[in-house]
Amino acid sequence: MTSTTVAFPVFCKDEKSSANEKGLHKRLASTVKNINISFISNRMESLMHKIKSFFTYMLILPTLFVCACSTNPATGKRQFTALMSPAQENSVGAQEHQKIVQQYGLVTDKKLNDYVTALGKRVTEDTERPDVQYKFYIIDSPIVNAFALPGGYIYVSRGLLALSNSEAELASVLGHEAGHITGRHSAERYSRGVVTSLGAGILSAAIGSQGASQAISLGSNLYLSSYSRDQENEADTLGLRYMTRGGFAPQAVPSFLYSLQRQSDLDARLSGQQGNRYNYFSTHPATDQRVAKTKAESMQYPQTGINNRDAHLKAINGMTYGDSERQGFARDNNFYHPELGLKFSVPQNFTIKNQPSQVIALDNKGSLIVFDMMGNKEGYAPLDYIRSVWMKETQLQNLEEINVNGMKAATASFPGQINGENVVIRVVAISWKDRFARFQLAIPRGAKAALVEDIKKTTYSFRNMSANEKKTIKPYSVKIIAAGVNDTVKTLAARMPFKEMAEERFRVMNAMAKGTEVQSGALYKIVSE
Ligand SMILES: [Zn+2]
Structure with missing residues (x-):
């Protein structure tokens, strides 16, 4: 997610609507109802x-x-x-x-x-x-x-x-x-x-x-x-x-x-x-x-x-x-945005995908979390915002004011569908500076109470990054190293912070064909924390 509300990529036809917030509202509202x-x-x-x-x-x-x-x-x-x-x-x-x-x-x-x-x-x-x-x-x-x-x-x-x-x-x-x-x-x-x-x-x-x-x-x-x-x-x-x-x-x-x-x-x-x-x-x-x-x-x-x-x-x-401080980045099950100075966490088994205009987290059981931010120049209270702007055309249930780590917020839910599956969609709007931090949490109908509880925690994990976090949590960087005598593709790839396909990533970024090995003393790129 880029740091300003309107910073959509100029390339992506669909996301680019900086002059058209209304259209974006509409689009995001439909995001969870029918995600694809x-x-x-x-x-x-x-x-x-x-x-x-x-x-x-x-x-x-x-x-x-x-x-x-x-x-x-x-x-x-x-x-x-x-x-x-x-x-x-x-x-x-x-x-x-x-x-x-x-x-x-x-x-x-x-x-x-x-x-x-x-x-x-x-x-x-x-x-x-x-x-x-x-x-x-x-x-x-x-x-x-x-x-x-x-x-x-x-x-x-x-x-x-x-x-x-x-x-x-x-x-x-x-x-x-x-x-x-x-x-x-x-x-x-x-x-x-x-x-x-x-x-x-x-x-x-x-x-x-x-x-x-x-x-x-x-x-x-x-x-x-x-x-x-x-x-x-x-x-x-x-x-x-x-x-x-x-x-x-x-x-x-x-x-x-x-x-x-x-x-x-x-x-x-x-x-x-x-x-x-x-x-x-x-x-x-x-x-x-x-x-x-x-x-x-x-x-x-x-x-x-x-x-x-x-x-x-x-x-x-x-x-x-990878993603910079301006774009925000995921580390394990946390999402950090150092430039804005905010963070939140998703349940352990969720995968976070940082996209230009929103952050998405998914598990493999049909749950979905969508996070984004939207300007609030009009100065709406969270509850009014959900009712009269964001979810204007939706029949809402359980609309209520809540407090998220000292920030004024509101939430409501309604039934919806994702890829044909019945889900309960919970929306949350948290008043953050001059804008709303927004969650859309979709949980399959009949999900276990523990999962519902876990996903609920996401809302309350939203907070400002501490000064120490801002100092220590940094984006990844490219590091150039000389291979040692005992180094192999495997040992160098293991130095990178990737759990998935680290060796393949190493080979592609260093233009190394399958089956070839690193040469002692030669320079290679790795990704470093
Ligand atoms: Zn060309």
Whole structure:
């Protein structure tokens, strides 16, 4: 969970509704009633919206669709890009960049930023778009991700830095993203008539601020939603060109794509195939085809060039791994949010999943806990809030005021269903600073009294972190170590704080094939507490 109420990921179409709290209320209320449907329906809604907006734009801007082609200097292709001039690209990029910063947060560590920027400059020194000022940022996200905005904005995530194993591999990603910019892939999509922020800017006066802000939030998704397969292939080709011009070894392109593929498989296994967080793989599928194609293409370049494995590992040493203080993180059955300074605990046998806009905990018997926060600018009392806002349309039972560790709160329950199973849903709203901390606790009907009691404890475990906890409870970090004479994959993996698949994780993050062993004296990444 990110630390502000409205900090939803800019990528995830469904979660992004910062300007639309009402919709969020509705969605979360339906979350526990029918846990696995809301994503689909929201996606449909968003699609319908897009289609509608598209026609609105076509009606208003027909005269601009004249004389619209130009030759792209990077690809040599004729492109239909009339609506976005380089100057417009800059202004769109600058505008979207603000949203990325607000919604994701950037890693501010100067050394790490200098490192990525220096690599990026090397890769983009000699592109066909010298007019573009390339800028490089690290987004504070554990998800493996990279993307670009028009105007030269290139982003890589902490998760991607942690997965890459050499300067050349990181350069391959920066080159690929630069390829989207020089290929003007966003502009191309945009000019084909898809709504973007720019259009919203032009039209804001005409259609009123509300319509404009809706268009803006739709627009920002479009840059980041998936490119076509042709555009991906083109970005791979251009990326290879740029990274080799920067002096890096071309084989790093297929090798990192292969790592991405392995990480994607591992994520799927770790999450039991439920990984629906937006990530690099959904826009950049690292298919066998892409690995094979870039391997063949890389053979056309001189097989020289540098990898700089150790320098890369040293540069990322100490970087936060996994969820950061800004996102909050789980340790055993506790959830901590050091930036907000709060914590709560779930029953022992529950698994916590920290998602961008909420924290979910599940057991394997059909119980579910959903935690999130919602602003309370109106200053509602908890009981009124549950009755008149949050659960307005629900027939509530046992609505009452309670006290949670000195904080005013209220609770109520009602019958519901999760995946066809009858459950009792208890909602709790705790008044916390200028907002509500909210629990939705779903317990199968007829559950044992002990389980009901255990889950109830979750509500009363909610409290502020102590000064000592804030000092001692830290996110994980990447640690670079040299393997000792007696070290094996097994001994190094055992130093990581993972109970599940530690060896597989170690192999994927160090790009080690199955059956291979560590070499004494060589550097490796581990995750450290
Ligand atoms: Zn791409």
